[in-house]
Amino acid sequence: MKYRSHNLRKGRASIPGAYYHVIINTHQRQQLLGNNEVASIIFETFDWLEREHRLKWICIMIMPDHVHTIIELGVRQTLAKVMHSLKLFTAREINKCLSRRGKFWQTEYRDWGIRDEKSLNNMIRYCYANPVRKGLVKSARDYPYWRCKYEMGW
Numbered sequence: 001m002k003y004r005s006h007n008l009r010k011g012r013a014s015i016p017g018a019y020y021h022v023i024i025n026t027h028q029r030q031q032l033l034g035n036n037e038v039a040s041i042i043f044e045t046f047d048w049l050e051r052e053h054r055l056k057w058i059c060i061m062i063m064p065d066h067v068h069t070i071i072e073l074g075v076r077q078t079l080a081k082v083m084h085s086l087k088l089f090t091a092r093e094i095n096k097c098l099s100r101r102g103k104f105w106q107t108e109y110r111d112w113g114i115r116d117e118k119s120l121n122n123m124i125r126y127c128y129a130n131p132v133r134k135g136l137v138k139s140a141r142d143y144p145y146w147r148c149k150y151e152m153g154w
Contacts, residue, residue, distance in 0.1 A: 021068065026066065049082065054082050059127050
């Protein structure tokens, strides 16, 4: 089955205060995210969204062609509006930083609601281990484009 963005939106619910694991991909999975300047733009944007009470980020994993994040959705927010703001701002700033033009992010994104603490912990571990699974580093602690509000003890 071929996924289309309208299929990804079917059944999507935005619940303020709920935790979500969200993945956003670069357009055509271009490897544009693997440098300090780009990572800083993404991290700073999440910090700004948090200061504006639009979300609370739990962890952010920036891979070369996609971003994993676990967030708590802010009051009076929808996931669609928050992701739109994040992608619109970061696309403009990263394109400027990389001296490029054109579409930066894929239109759609993937999201999963997180229902309990065990699932939250599993999702954080999944994000943390992603660079190892992809062969980018031997140990997750060596990967530079990762932030988490919880200490990883394994």
